Amino acid sequence: MEADSVWHYQFRIIMLGDSTVGKSSLLKRYAEGVFLESTSQTVGVDFYVHFLEVKPGLCIKLQFWDTAGQERFRSVTRSYYRNSAGGVLMFDLTNRASFESIRKWHQEVMETIKPYHMVFVLVGHKSDLEAERKVGRKEAEKLASSLEAKYIETSAKTSQNVEEAFQILTSEIYEALKSGKMRPNEQWDGVKCKLPPDAQPKVQEEGRKKKCSC
Template sequence: MAKAAGPSQPAVAPAQPHVFKLVLLGSSSVGKSSLALRYVRDKFRDLLPTVGCAFFTKDLSLGVTSVRLEIWDTAGQEKYHSVCHLYFRGAQAAVLVYDITRKDSLGQAQRWLQELRQENSLEDVVVMLVGNKADLGSEREVTFQEGKEFAESQGLLFTEASALLGDQVTELFTSVAQELLQREEQKDAVPQQGSPLPLDGAPTRQSKCCAH
């Protein structure tokens, strides 16, 4: 005899992903677009300079949590400089790119960081400094230590990567996403102004991430 089926269980709607806006900043030809293309499509090709801004999205899973990165790839050319401000306003994360074979590109990255500060409070923005073209070590003008020391002085995350080889590309974006998610969870855990205190009357305290 066939066994009667029990009541069907209601379908559980998948949780909506956490959506974060991320901008790629840096001077022309440091490889911002190549990093984005390698990360989103796992491809590499020589690209013409970005005109204005290009847009990518990438979904990733961090444990049981889904994250969607909305990646805005800004043009590094001077003639588009003023337009780029329109794209990185309100960004929650920035990947600040320089070319390890060009000393001047690290100096220009510092300028981009200052301009990001003018549009956003860096306390609210996760910034990863990336030395791209790590595969060209024989042509290096910026040492790993120089990049690391600058990042530490500004409270930034830091890594070197190679868009050509794909080295550390997925890892750098994943690290940014993890930091964004951690900050969001910490923010949600802190009572808003006017919210009741815990039952023991003790104020809660937000921990500060220091893994840079």
């Protein structure tokens, strides 16, 4: 979907995790369909856009903020937390330290976004390197559960679960909208909607009936 005018909702999503876990590689695979064996470290924040039909007739514009994992850029990346509807908490399955940093990333975001709500998905990346795995699936699933997030393992190199990871997060954000946990408003850029305010509750109600009027 090339035309920017076709979307109904825009969700801002922020990529979170230590440096070198593969945030940029995963986004490039998803948004551009390419895999780069080596990428330069993100300096500050990079931006990506992708369009996804979350259900027939309902197009979501996903606006990604790819944040730098290095501590020296943290003051820059923190400023983007508040205006994000979704967060990808990402670690490297072959790097135990990156997994142990996840709670720190989550806590930092939660302290910043109040009173707004954010939906998370926990992503264990580089699943193609099974022989070098340092984090077990059950352990990662337990952490995800404690953070009220879904868990999925991905590989930008093989494309394993790349689309699925972002589909899960997008669907969870949309469900949060339908349930009222999130609502578009002028003071918050996490979710934008092109539908008029009086039409939004109707769309949400029809969503519960698994219908779409878009």
